[in-house]
Amino acid sequence: MCGIIGIVGTKPVAERLIESLKRLEYRGYDSAGIAAQVNGVLERRRAPGKLRELEAVLAAHPLNATTGIGHTRWATHGAPTEANAHPHIAGRVAVVHNGIIENFAELKAELQAAGRVFESQTDTEVVAHLLDQALSTGLEPLEAFEATLKRLSGAFALCVLISGEDDVILAARNGPPLAVGYGQGEMFIGSDGLALGPFTNRVSYLEDGDHVIATHDRARIFNASGTEVVREIKTVPASAVLMEKGNYRHFMEKEIHDQPEGCQRTIAAYVDTLTGRATIAGVDFSTLERIQIVACGTSYIAGMIGRYLIEQLADLPVDVEIASEFRYRQPALRPGALAIAMSQSGETADTLAAFRHCAAAGMKTAAIVNATESTIAREADVVWPIHCGPEIGVASTKAFTAQVSVMIAIAIAAARDRNRIDAAEEQRLVRVLIEAPRLIAEAINLEGSIKDIAVEIAKARDVLFLGRGPMSALALEGALKLKEISYIHAEGYAAGELKHGPIALVDEATPIIILAPYDSWFEKSASNMSEVMARGGQVVFITDPDGAKHAPAGARVVVTAPASDPLVSALVMSAPIQLLAYHVAVVKGADVDQPRNLAKSVTVE
Ligand code: F6R
Numbered sequence: 001m002c003g004i005i006g007i008v009g010t011k012p013v014a015e016r017l018i019e020s021l022k023r024l025e026y027r028g029y030d031s032a033g034i035a036a037q038v039n040g041v042l043e044r045r046r047a048p049g050k051l052r053e054l055e056a057v058l059a060a061h062p063l064n065a066t067t068g069i070g071h072t073r074w075a076t077h078g079a080p081t082e083a084n085a086h087p088h089i090a091g092r093v094a095v096v097h098n099g100i101i102e103n104f105a106e107l108k109a110e111l112q113a114a115g116r117v118f119e120s121q122t123d124t125e126v127v128a129h130l131l132d133q134a135l136s137t138g139l140e141p142l143e144a145f146e147a148t149l150k151r152l153s154g155a156f157a158l159c160v161l162i163s164g165e166d167d168v169i170l171a172a173r174n175g176p177p178l179a180v181g182y183g184q185g186e187m188f189i190g191s192d193g194l195a196l197g198p199f200t201n202r203v204s205y206l207e208d209g210d211h212v213i214a215t216h217d218r219a220r221i222f223n224a225s226g227t228e229v230v231r232e233i234k235t236v237p238a239s240a241v242l243m244e245k246g247n248y249r250h251f252m253e254k255e256i257h258d259q260p261e262g263c264q265r266t267i268a269a270y271v272d273t274l275t276g277r278a279t280i281a282g283v284d285f286s287t288l289e290r291i292q293i294v295a296c297g298t299s300y301i302a303g304m305i306g307r308y309l310i311e312q313l314a315d316l317p318v319d320v321e322i323a324s325e326f327r328y329r330q331p332a333l334r335p336g337a338l339a340i341a342m343s344q345s346g347e348t349a350d351t352l353a354a355f356r357h358c359a360a361a362g363m364k365t366a367a368i369v370n371a372t373e374s375t376i377a378r379e380a381d382v383v384w385p386i387h388c389g390p391e392i393g394v395a396s397t398k399a400f401t402a403q404v405s406v407m408i409a410i411a412i413a414a415a416r417d418r419n420r421i422d423a424a425e426e427q428r429l430v431r432v433l434i435e436a437p438r439l440i441a442e443a444i445n446l447e448g449s450i451k452d453i454a455v456e457i458a459k460a461r462d463v464l465f466l467g468r469g470p471m472s473a474l475a476l477e478g479a480l481k482l483k484e485i486s487y488i489h490a491e492g493y494a495a496g497e498l499k500h501g502p503i504a505l506v507d508e509a510t511p512i513i514i515l516a517p518y519d520s521w522f523e524k525s526a527s528n529m530s531e532v533m534a535r536g537g538q539v540v541f542i543t544d545p546d547g548a549k550h551a552p553a554g555a556r557v558v559v560t561a562p563a564s565d566p567l568v569s570a571l572v573m574s575a576p577i578q579l580l581a582y583h584v585a586v587v588k589g590a591d592v593d594q595p596r597n598l599a600k601s602v603t604v605e
Contacts, residue, residue: 001603002086002098003027003072004178006159006169006189007199008214014045014063017070020195021051023243026251026392027191028599029072030080034058035087035094035161036068042094042163046085067167069159069189071096074599077104078121087161088125090116091132094161097124098176098191100604102154127158135162142213145170146226149211155349155604159189172211176603177347177375180204180212180219182233187214193373194390197241204231205373234373243392250592252393252485256578257444259398260437262388263571266402267433269387270409276427278413282382283366285316285414289336292363293320294354296602298396298480299342299403304473305570306342306407313421313429313567314414323354324605333361340366344391344399345601346374353605355379368406370399384410393593394600395485397578400477401440401571408433408567429567436568443561443575447583450576453540453557454583457511463488464505464512465577466495466528468521470570474577475515481581485595486588495528506537514539515577517561517569518546526552542576544569 003024007013017034032054033046043063047053051072071086077100078084087094101107104123111129112118118125130151134144141162155175162168171178171189181188181196181203189212190196193203206212209224210231223229248254272279291310293303300322307318321331323341327350339358343351346369355376359365367380370391377383386402412429415421421429457463463482465475472494479492493502495514506512512532516525522543529539533554541547541555544563551558564572585592 001027001074001176001599001601003029003195004096004098004157004159004189004191005195006069006171006214007067008167008169008187008216009066010185011066012064013066013068014058016199017068018051018055018058019198020190021070021072023194023197024072024191025051025594026394026600027072027074028394028594029074031073031075031082031085032071033085033087034063034068034070035089036063036065037161037163037166038063038065040164040166042089042092042161044087044089044094046082048080048082048085067161067169069094069096069161069169076100076604077123084120084122086124088120088122088128090125090128092135092163093128093132095124095128095131096159097127097156098603099156100154101126101152101156103152107151127152131160141165141168141170145172145211157191167216169214170211171214173206174209175349178206180206180214180221180231182219185216187216187219189214193236194241194243197243201236201238201241202233203236204233206231208375239389243390250393252395252397252582252592255391255393255398256575256582258388259401259444259575260441262398262402263405263440264437265387266405267409267437269385270406271430271433273434276430278409278416278426278430280384280410280413283338283364285314285417288316288338289334291316291318291338291340292333292358293318293340293342294323294326294351294358295320295342296323296348296351298400298477299344299351301473301477301480302400302403302407303342305404305470306410308470308473309408309411309567310414313411314418315420316414316418323348323350327354327357333358333363335362337363338366339363340368341376341380342368342403343376344370344396346371346376347601347603349603349605352376368403370402394595394598395481395581401574404570405433405436432565432567436564436571439562439564439568439572440575443572444579446559446561446576447579449559450579451583453559454580454587457580458486458584458587460488460509460511462505462510463490464502464510465490465492465515466498466512466525467515468495468525469519471515471517471521471573474570474573477574478513478515478577478581481578482584484598485581485585485592486590488584495525498528498531503531503535506532506535508536508538510537512537512539513542515542515573516547517544517564517566517573518550519566519569522547522550526550529555542573
């Protein structure tokens with residue numbers, strides 16, 4: 001989603017704004033812009049498309065200033081044109097915005113009736129006009145900003161410049177996150193710690209409802225009721241702001257390769273290697289009646305895999321639901337259940353809303369997040385972080401396997417707490433989990449052969465992924481990864497559903513990718529493979545050494561992943577499908593890290 005940066009600085013600001021916007025690119029955007037005070041006058045540069053377009057505009061028309069604001073826009077209201085790109089200027093005010101002003105239509109009508117002329121189709125422009133109108137009544141900047149905020153409804157993060165108010169930035173948070181960075185005689189506002197990374201590691205995270213006025217040497221923060229407050233200044237570790245691709249072409253490629261380490265760090269946080277116990281703090285699973293997982297996209301699929309494992313090992317009922325559906329129906333919630341929000345970013349609007357819905361019903365809440373300063377993390381009763389480091393590629397990879405790692409540890413802990421396994425079995429399962437990163441690394445070594453398959457798959461118009469048990473969830477993930485970065489239409493199905501519809505898609509031109517380790521579902525998956533091949537289907541069979549031995553003859557390609565215990569096979573089988581999607585996208589020349597129309601953190605519903 002949109003990215004925001006604001007700098008009250010002492011050095012030339014344009015380059016710094018661009019540097020920071022580059023670090024926000026990962027969130028997804030389709031236009032960008034900056035504005036600054038040049039001799040007391042607001043000037044801006046904007047461009048549709050990528051940041052290089054904005055850099056070209058700046059090269060032709062430099063902006064010489066030390067204080068400014070910048071924005072990457074992911075279009076919601078109005079196409080990604082220059083006129084709709086932020087910052088929006090009205091009179092003395094320039095504003096950048098992330099989120100949606102829900103009452104913008106009525107505000108716009110009111111402002112137009114008062115003679116104000118709008119240049120864009122965005123919801124954001126009303127903020128610039130409202131604030132300019134308030135300033136024109138003689139209010140001081142902070143008062144005018146507060147009056148403006150009172151008129152807005154919806155979820156928003158804002159950052160504002162006012163002409164004639166040199167070296168002042170105003171900002172507000174109502175929903176999407178915003179952080180304040182503290183420098184030496186300089187202050188920064190940014191969507192996240194990554195955006196502030198080049199300038200400072202001293203950061204305060206604004207609470208919902210906060211607004212702030214930042215000058216060279218201080219930031220005054222006010223809460224929703226207007227009381228001045230102190231927000232803790234945290235030191236952001238260097239590892240949290242590192243954004244290097246190393247020798248990899250894309251962040252996604254690097255992040256796929258990061259997985260053994262990311263999972264290892266995550267697993268280490270949830271097992272005690274000495275005692276062989278799973279250590280999930282904050283919840284006693286023995287008394288739980290149910291678990292309700294809410295999530296979106298890939299995080300939802302990680303939850304589905306968790307459901308298989310927790311129900312099977314711990315005999316504890318688990319519901320997993322897409323957050324955007326959950327929040328708008330009337331689910332029958334009971335206080336005896338645990339709500340788990342699964343979210344890499346911890347900011348996904350639908351997941352947050354569904355999570356709040358559970359909390360309001362009196363359920364205990366837990367968050368499995370990568371961003372530990374995120375809204376979901378801060379609102380949860382218990383936080384179970386994944387420890388895979390920042391994920392920059394829009395397509396989630398290492399966060400997914402880290403989430404699944406936590407789910408496995410939860411399944412083991414719950415099985416123990418509910419007396420479904422004895423100490424020896426717990427130790428065995430923990431050992432299996434600890435071994436998983438090595439197997440993931442071996443699976444990543446299949447990259448050479450997967451690259452070859454990708455050349456063929458890249459020619460397809462449609463691809464079908466099939467699997468049973470946890471592999472049916474992974475089939476969804478395989479299809480999601482492929483479609484989002486290569487734009488090839490792909491469907492994931494539980495293989496048992498094949499005969500209930502998808503088999504009609506089978507022809508020589510549609511590759512069918514079957515995920516089938518040699519487990520209790522193998523025979524049935526192998527039968528599905530035969531059914532597909534009998535109809536001319538071209539099968540890519542992703543299995544393990546025993547599965548390769550027992551596979552029916554005739555698969556176009558067999559990919560042999562390392563043998564693994566069913567507890568961790570979803571972790572091990574993830575790498576082949578991620579690599580496949582990645583290499584297909586590379587063959588097709590797609591923008592792997594920033595696929596069209598997608599945003600990394602979906603902070604609007
Ligand atoms: C797909 C992907 C998305 C996210 C989804 C939820 O590769 O990355 O489907 O999984 O937008 O995001 P988080 O986990 O941040 O809530």
